Amino acid sequence: MTFAVEVLAVHKVFNSGRSNQVDALTDIDLQVAPGEFVSLIGPSGCGKSTLLRLIADLLEPTAGSLLVNGKAPRQARLDQDYGMAFQQAGLFEWRSVAKNIELPLELKGWDKDKRRGRAMEMLELVKLPNRADAMPWQLSGGQQQRIAIARALAAHPPLLLMDEPFGALDEMTREHMQAELLRICAATQTTVVFVTHSIPEAVYLSDRVVVMSPGPGRITEIVQVGLGRARDEGTREAVGFYEKITEVREALRGGNLGGLTNREVAGIEDR
Amino acid sequence: MKSRGREVVKRRSVRPFIFGVLALGLLLAVWESYRNWIGPWLGTERDVGKVLGFKLLPRANDLAMPSVFDMAREFGRPQVRGSSTNVFEAVAQATFNSLQLAIGALLIGTFVGVGAAILMSRFKVVQRGLMPYLVISQTIPLIALAPLTVTWGGQLSLFGFQWQKWTSALVLGAFLSFFPIAVGALRGFNSPPPAALELMDSYAASWWSTWRKLRLPAAIPYLTPAMRLAGSAAVFGVVVSEISVGLTDGVGYLILAYMQEGTSRPAKVFTAVAGTVVLGLAMAAVINAADRYFTRHRPPEEFA
Numbered sequence: 001m002t003f004a005v006e007v008l009a010v011h012k013v014f015n016s017g018r019s020n021q022v023d024a025l026t027d028i029d030l031q032v033a034p035g036e037f038v039s040l041i042g043p044s045g046c047g048k049s050t051l052l053r054l055i056a057d058l059l060e061p062t063a064g065s066l067l068v069n070g071k072a073p074r075q076a077r078l079d080q081d082y083g084m085a086f087q088q089a090g091l092f093e094w095r096s097v098a099k100n101i102e103l104p105l106e107l108k109g110w111d112k113d114k115r116r117g118r119a120m121e122m123l124e125l126v127k128l129p130n131r132a133d134a135m136p137w138q139l140s141g142g143q144q145q146r147i148a149i150a151r152a153l154a155a156h157p158p159l160l161l162m163d164e165p166f167g168a169l170d171e172m173t174r175e176h177m178q179a180e181l182l183r184i185c186a187a188t189q190t191t192v193v194f195v196t197h198s199i200p201e202a203v204y205l206s207d208r209v210v211v212m213s214p215g216p217g218r219i220t221e222i223v224q225v226g227l228g229r230a231r232d233e234g235t236r237e238a239v240g241f242y243e244k245i246t247e248v249r250e251a252l253r254g255g256n257l258g259g260l261t262n263r264e265v266a267g268i269e270d271r
Numbered sequence: 272m273k274s275r276g277r278e279v280v281k282r283r284s285v286r287p288f289i290f291g292v293l294a295l296g297l298l299l300a301v302w303e304s305y306r307n308w309i310g311p312w313l314g315t316e317r318d319v320g321k322v323l324g325f326k327l328l329p330r331a332n333d334l335a336m337p338s339v340f341d342m343a344r345e346f347g348r349p350q351v352r353g354s355s356t357n358v359f360e361a362v363a364q365a366t367f368n369s370l371q372l373a374i375g376a377l378l379i380g381t382f383v384g385v386g387a388a389i390l391m392s393r394f395k396v397v398q399r400g401l402m403p404y405l406v407i408s409q410t411i412p413l414i415a416l417a418p419l420t421v422t423w424g425g426q427l428s429l430f431g432f433q434w435q436k437w438t439s440a441l442v443l444g445a446f447l448s449f450f451p452i453a454v455g456a457l458r459g460f461n462s463p464p465p466a467a468l469e470l471m472d473s474y475a476a477s478w479w480s481t482w483r484k485l486r487l488p489a490a491i492p493y494l495t496p497a498m499r500l501a502g503s504a505a506v507f508g509v510v511v512s513e514i515s516v517g518l519t520d521g522v523g524y525l526i527l528a529y530m531q532e533g534t535s536r537p538a539k540v541f542t543a544v545a546g547t548v549v550l551g552l553a554m555a556a557v558i559n560a561a562d563r564y565f566t567r568h569r570p571p572e573e574f575a
Binding site for chain 1: 331464466467469470473474475476480484488489491556568570571
């Protein structure tokens, strides 16, 4: 089987050899199966965003290798095998909603009618079918983030990379968007690698939660969530859900064997 | 939504116009009351115009401060004795000639300035190397440069094109206007946040696509104020060059020519001055129209 993402013995060092050298990632091994939803969680500085950027070929590993869809990350990026969404929706304010979704398709050289057709499909998928001609500033934060997801998935990439996409949203909108994301990913059969600060978010969304710790950045434990694929609002109140939250939290604390105090995992949200 | 938007624009555009007319009226009223009443009263009855032997307040006579009504009358008088064109026609024609040059200069300045900014944002080496020279270039006095360009230009032969005096005015207007454009455009091209650039990288977009789809549109809000500066720089460059190189069909030269008649027709020079004011306003109007067009889809200020 070809993995959607395969990370083999990856090291990443910033400012190598200088006084401000940072060992961002050491000895990272990770396989993500097609269709799987995997979250990366850990305190600030654990390298989870760095790992995501290595997969996206926005950074290159110092040592080790990665495969995305069985290809070198550079080739996967050139083939646009993945879509990406960030904490800030990052819509271009001079483009209408539909035009924002069309951006990756424009860069792929699709013709106008095909682009508009796909943008309309994506708007249906994210349940904003009437906002095609709206400008980004006319949308709420949650709506903007939906458009960013629609943009990331517009070219139907098999892989979606997300860096704290719901971090800037309020709690209600956030829970709603989590459910929407699961629905959209099920409908499009997309593999997701999801960076988050929130334990319940990671548990609610994921098949597996990758727990990371800093200094140097490494994977300390991988928690199998095992709540089944179908998740709904009932999931958030299930006993198994709380057990998994506890398990991830303990993995986060246990990972700080290097004498880190609770204070240093303060970047983690329990809510 | 749409009709409300238009209403806002309308209110914004009419109000300044009314205030502008009122301010002009006030200025003319102050001028008239000074030359008719305040000046003579201070000067002759009180003799307070002199402080320690220096004349501080302008003498209020027809030579130094011609009446606004005389200025208005000048527009209707013949350009020179017995000529068939009146002053208004001459000033309007000269203003139009200068406006064409100034807009041409602004276009060239924009082209060169944006080009320089593209190179500077693409290659940091170019930015470090070029920027000091751009800054120094703006400190060269225009008056010194203008006659030189005539000499240099006269030695060029570009595909049969003959360097004219207006070419010098055009080049010097462009020389002054490209600098604010280059600086503003460079800031604009470098304004997208890292996440937006990462997004374009994740699409494997080329540098050129990233420029067209991200850096250029992101620079528009930076280019508008730069264009305003560049527009007045272009007008200034053209008007001063006209005087310096002796380009007789521009409104700048007209000021010089009408000044010579200062004793016989003292109000006449003010018609040409009015022409330069109109020139500056016309330039501002052109730039405002361009700004309206390019920012029509941008968020209103309260959202930005």
